Amino acid sequence: MIMNGLSVTGSPIPGLLIINVPVHGDNRGWFKENWQREKMIKLGLPDFGPVQNNVSFNSSVGVARGLHAEPWDKYVALATGRVFGAWVDLRAGDSFGTVYSQELGPDTAIFVPRGVANGYQTLEPDTVYSYLVNEHWSEDARSEYTFLNLADETAGIQWPIPLADCELSAADKAHPRMAQVTPMPPRRTVIIGGNGQVGRALTAALPDAEVTDRAVLDLSDPQSLEKFDWRSYDTVINAAAYTAVDASETPEGRRAAWATNVAGVAALAEIARRHRLTLVHISSDYVFDGSTGPHGEDEPLTPLGVYGQTKAAGDVIVAGVPQHYILRTSWVVGDGGNFVGTMIKLADSGVRPSVVDDQIGRLTFADDIARAAGHLLAGRPAYGVYNLTSAGESQSWASIAKSIFTARGRSAEDVTPVSTEVYGAGKDLAPRPRNSLLDLSKIVATGFEPRDGGEALADYLDQRS
Incomplete structure (x- = not known):
């Protein structure tokens, strides 16, 4: 595996940052510093103060989830597997509706600011997501989410696997189109x-x-x-x-x-x-x-x-x-x-x-x-x-x-x-x-x-x- 140096780069969505994470491998497997506050902050990642670490597992290829805009910042990385990720800015303002997408593997993480919807589609079996958030999740907090349908025509996301062939939750299938989305207001x-x-x-x-x-x-x-x-x-x-x-x-x-x-x-x-x-x-x-x-x-x-x-x-x-x-x-x-x-x-x-x-x-x-x-x-x-x-x-x-x-x-x-x-x-x-x-x-x-x-x-x- 080619091991690139740690870097933090921007995207067309303000505040959405891509982190290239060095992965060090040998005959035993590999190791990476999934989250390294001091180094990443020096490279431009906000000091967002995570308070909770969540792990999600998908056993099959073609599991799709999203698009969810959460009322907190989120650092998403993969422990194993590979996914196609898509992000849509649902914050009130000039950047509302801006779309960005790319594949993620263990060597790439993403920082998702509050109000930017994120959606993912697994490309390999046994995919494990790890994500840090800077607010504690609660049922009450879910009422502050903003959602967008994965198939929204306005966003025009080019999912590698047709959504008709994917596993989706009933809730994700029912999310609104862009025209019905209420933008997430700023703090x-x-x-x-x-x-x-x-x-x-x-x-x-x-x-x-x-x-x-x-x-x-x-x-x-x-x-x-x-x-x-x-x-x-x-x-x-x-x-x-x-x-x-x-x-x-x-x-x-x-x-x-x-x-x-x-x-x-x-x-x-x-x-x-x-x-x-x-x-x-x-x-x-x-x-x-x-x-x-x-x-x-x-x-x-x-x-x-x-x-x-x-x-x-x-x-x-x-x-x-x-x-x-x-x-x-x-x-x-x-x-x-x-x-x-x-x-x-x-x-x-x-x-x-x-x-x-x-x-x-x-x-x-x-x-x-x-x-x-x-x-x-x-x-x-x-x-x-x-x-x-x-x-x-x-x-x-x-x-x-x-x-x-x-x-x-x-x-x-x-x-x-x-x-x-x-x-x-x-x-x-x-x-x-x-x-x-x-x-x-x-x-x-x-x-x-x-x-x-x-x-x-x-x-x-x-x-x-």
Whole structure:
């Protein structure tokens, strides 16, 4: 037997890959590495995470099976025998209906992505199939299959043995023709924390995503995560968090912050690993003590208070998910309670507030967080942490408040700048970073353009005029 080197090549069907497997033989028989994760991934096979190995045996020539499009990825190889294989793309999209066929023996395997129908016809007796799948089979999962008739005229598969002379199951004979096939939809994105400022912005920016609130997915209740059916999703965006910074310093708040921001995130990260999900997680400038700045993505975490400590712990956990994006933000403003909204109310009510002027940073608008999440998911740059705020010069809370007062027709002098110590006198406040400025060069290098902070604030104020 000629022993070719291991190789992975493509096909006319996107994601359908042919693997040439070296078979080593001598007078005793032969040996092959049927599945070799490290080598095959280096050659381009997805790291699809198989969880189940199935074996199928056909004793006769001319046994035909298919065409079945399963809701998981599948690696098919032969232990003995030879078959003719045919594959038809039944996924929704431009490649729907694309057909590919070839013979398979022990020296050739095939990677079949979710939604691509596969069918086989035995060409030798005593054929043994071995296939790896990355979801556990169940009766419920069968309802998610998509089928196509082996004899479909549109596909026009040239079976070596006429189907009339083959052994077929009654179910396979009854499969629909192409015109009656409902394409398998792509996996979807699910948003956790849809009722928050960032969640609302994500809902508007990603209309095809499924949006959940705490009644469905609650990070403080890991059981709600376990009960959720994740099989139809490939991405989860976590916009939920315990964000009561000052309350987190109380015994009750400390428990709630750790339950949501750490234990809940850990449970979500484990689910993302198990189901091979891309996890997008919203982080905070509070993971830094603010003694220096601007903060880069690789700066060691130095949180001050309980809220920052829980967010830092969550970041470390999420970083262990193979496919993850951590969007680190500061001073979030969106549809909901936030500093800008508070200043608008004070300005319109004739109040002359005292505002901290020794904490600096940039506002981050929820719409831009949603836009950045969509950008990362569409372009798929390297996984990891990406800082995101508005662009432009850093400002203090007091200087931002003055801009808001001026825009509302008040005098900037109606805002009194004070130090953190003066503002916090007599109050039970959590420690806050003095410098929250985040370095944006990494996300800018991916092609994302953060909006200028002054322009973004003016747009936000115009919407509320």
